[in-house]
Amino acid sequence: MSFLLLFIVIPVLTVIGIFFSKTHMQVKWTAVVGMSCQLILAGFLIYLFLAARAAGNTAEILFSQDMVWYKNLNIHFFIGVDGVSVAMIGLTSIVIFAGIFASWDVTDLPREFFTSLILLAAGVFGFFISLDLFTLFLFYEIAVIPMYLLIGIWGSGPRHYSAMKLTLMLMGGSALIMLGLLGLYFNSAPGGGPLTFNLIQISKVAIPMPAQRFFFPFLFIGFGVLGALFPFHTWSPDGHASAPTAVSMLHAGVLMKLGGYGCYRVAVFLLPGAAHEMAWIFLILTTIGVIYGAFGAIWQKDLKYINAYSSVSHCALVLFAVLMMNQTAMNGAIMQMISHGIMTALFFALIGMIYGRTHTRLINEMGGLMKVMPFLGVAYVIGGLASLGLPGFSGFVAEMTIFVGSFQHNDVFHRVCTIIAASSIVVTAVYILRVVGILLLGKIKNPEFNHIIDAKWFDRMSVVTLILGITAIGMAPLWLSDMINNGLVPVMQRILLAGPILH
């Protein structure tokens, strides 16, 4: 048995534990224990992975396990990891760990809340270790469904509308993905032989170009919806605004990465020929998305909307980099996913904490909060600086890798797209500093805020975990970058073989 299975077993055990917990406290502590195990396990996985690579194990996929699940259709339960998925698992475990602490003061149906939250996480973990398209899709759906309940029941504002909108749009995406996956399945053996869902096997066959052209848009847009591809991103602001804190964190931090990861792992990797041909269309969309999200954020007044639009901008950069289809940019894409994941989780956690204290998310109604809640204030500034790509934080590493990578293309189109996308660093600075200025600095506007209590221990736990994540990557990015690069090598070989060698 591969120990990767533990990534699914632990959440399931935690859920069972929560089911048998008696009190509110027990529920929370069960969740903490479960997710701490998950975090430790992820650390252990990173260690094992790096050790195996250092020991000269060059297999494309490590720790794999293949079980037949449904023989007639050749569906397998096939799991394994490479550098990229290890990194994504690390991200997920950090965000869910911080998320548990950020939802410490959920008092309404805590048992159900934590169950859904952890089920969601289980889906995400499953997604990242799956190498069989069927299993992958299954976990994808497991991750998306609890979202509806979490927003619909524990959300705020127009939560039913938002939950419905989010779920329907993502389901629309799922429908496209399913068609795309079936397309892959039925073309997985062009030379005859058994059809397969096995991702690695499919990557080794040349799917006929007409089929590639037909199915690529399904897969890319389908996953793109979740990755906030312009113009299919509008579920994101509403959904995030209504979602409870931990759900926003998990959703923006991890779930949106399923989209980016899917685009990279399924759409571009398995259909590289079509990807080369059609990249330009989506490049235009993502370039628009990068700038559009940033400008959209400037005008917003609700903290969550600001962060949601900021996420649109940052996630568009992920897809942008994936479409550049060279090793450096692709590496940047993965790092941007991780960086944005932790960063945005930090933001949503802080916004939740601020909202819990001020009972408003409108920046105009706040002001001078730095004075009464220095810890949260400083954390917000750190998050902001990370978000605008300050060196020393993960965002800088990711963005620079993306820009340098994209700039390796020697034609005007790619160059112009890169420069437009790069100019987002200025716009980002504008909206971040605007929020920091209005929200935290200046004088306290509302005298009631004088009685605000700064972060409690569980708030600190959550915030510190996330900040450690972004600074660790930002200060010493080499190990992460090399690990991802290692995972990317076979993928890039395959992608470059299929298309023109790009400079």
Next chain:
Amino acid sequence: MIDFSYTIWILLIPLLVFVITGLTGNRFKPIVTGIIGTTGLGINFCLALFTAYKYFFVLDKVGGAFQKVIGISYTWLHLTDKLHIDIGVLLDPISVMMLIVITTVSFMVHIYSLGYMKGEKGFARFFSILSLFSFSMLGLVIATNIFQMYIFWELVGVSSFLLIGFYYEKDSAVAASKKAFIVTRFADLGFLIGILVLSYTTGTFDFITLTGPNSPAFTSGQGIMFLGMSTMTWAMLFIFMGGAGKSAMFPLHIWLPDAMEGPTPVSALIHAATMVVAGVYLVARMFPIFHHEQSALEIVAWVGGFTSLFAAVIACTQYDIKRVLAYSTMSQIGYMMLALGVSGYGGEEGLGYMASMFHLFTHAFFKALLFLGAGAIIHAVHSNYMNEMGGLRKYLPITHATFLIACLAISGIPPFAGFFSKDEILVAAFHHNKALFAMEYLVAGMTAFYMFRLYFNVFWGKDQHYHHTPHEAPVTMTLPLIVLAIGSTFAGFIPFTKLVTSDSMPFEAHTEWGIAIPSIFIALIGIGIATMLYMKSSDTSKKIATALGGFYTAAYSKFYIDEVYLFITKKILFNYVSRPVAWFDRHIVDGTMNQFAYVTNVVSDRIKGFQSGQLQQYALAFISGVIALALLFIYLWTN
């Protein structure tokens, strides 16, 4: 070969101090944080001196030239097969010189702040960020490659942001910090694009390769690309844009005067002596490539020259003493840029380069002194406005004496430091471009004028009604003034031509009296006019201002550049881009999605009656169906 690997501690010490003081925050008594910070910087100062000694006097020269030494280097990130970012220490004459400048001024400012910031609420925070700044600035100057420089470039930007916004409850400070960050960030976008172009064309970030005699930058990217300039010229121009932003060159200067909202020691350290000269340092660092791309260098010269004039004109009209000094800084940095712009490469040809670095060095002393002096004045009278001051020489003797030295130094009166460096710049300009040279003569006169306008207004004239009798600053504040005054007096005698030159080869310097003597006269004329107008309070100056009319108003309003920016950002970007984008997103993009939902809803509404949950209805439908089918079958059967 000497082992320079210890130089990494020059970076690590301030970083450690920052982390320690940042994390412990207010747990210590504030003064403890202050002492930790100051001690750290003190050690750094000694390390820098030691390194300079070893570098200039112990290390063997190769072919008579100072070598470029990589003290230590780590790979930080792999980007492509060829490109990788390193973090390391590069020692060459200019970086070693900058180490001295930064650590000296920073050390002095630390000591000064112990007195100046006493009793401030954010005392610990102040020292903590000061360490962050020192770390970033030192990392910037010892960068081994352009990407490391960019990394630290951004970090100095953020420390500047944090320090300008130090009084974060004051709206003007918050606005100023935001402005500084965004304007320089915009310039940094240019820098980044420049780096991308340069690194793509040459395949390296490394300074030694890039500026060496066989630089790939000389051969690649030479074809005409756009608007009649080659790729490499464009790359250099973009990089210069970054430098212009940080060094407050026109038209990216608007953040610097506002940055005076920060505490005065910060203005002295960051916005006078160190960070703002980063742009000059950047051009000097890349100088061989700039020199190869003459059209880019020409632009550097003109931007520098114009800025120096432009800022000098504004400086003559301002009343806030820190703003006068800020515009003066801009003007002096303009000098340095100009000197680089008119420089050749190698030996005597590279006089401009040497002069620029020389002026950077001396300017750091006297400008830091001026700012710290201004801090002592503000400390004494609690005002920034020179028209609320007067007659202070009686109350602040040490400040007065040191301030006067600095004023003489900046005006270019021998034997003070500014004379020597400014003179070399004028000589270099004379041999290259007569128009620029004439402009700089004019600026020299104006510099003397506005500095003495400030000096007389503050220290002479009538006493004003002060809240309490002004008193001299404590010794922690006067000691740095004295040290810097000594520097401002004697720094001019350092034989820069032997130490810091464009190709690291020493050459013989000689003063061209034909240029030097008129420049002294011009300075004296400037001082003379200032003496006549301001030594005794009179309203002659007001009359002149009225006579100048519109021009005076325009200069007083800083030529309305701020308003232009406000128009572009607030009116155009905010109202005509951002707002429509937000509207478009909510109504068009999202509206379409909602329309889908709405249509689905309507359709389902029309057909939902079919599934009402009423058994009778189902039974009716069922039986009707059965009957209909039965009829159909019967019909088919019978035929």
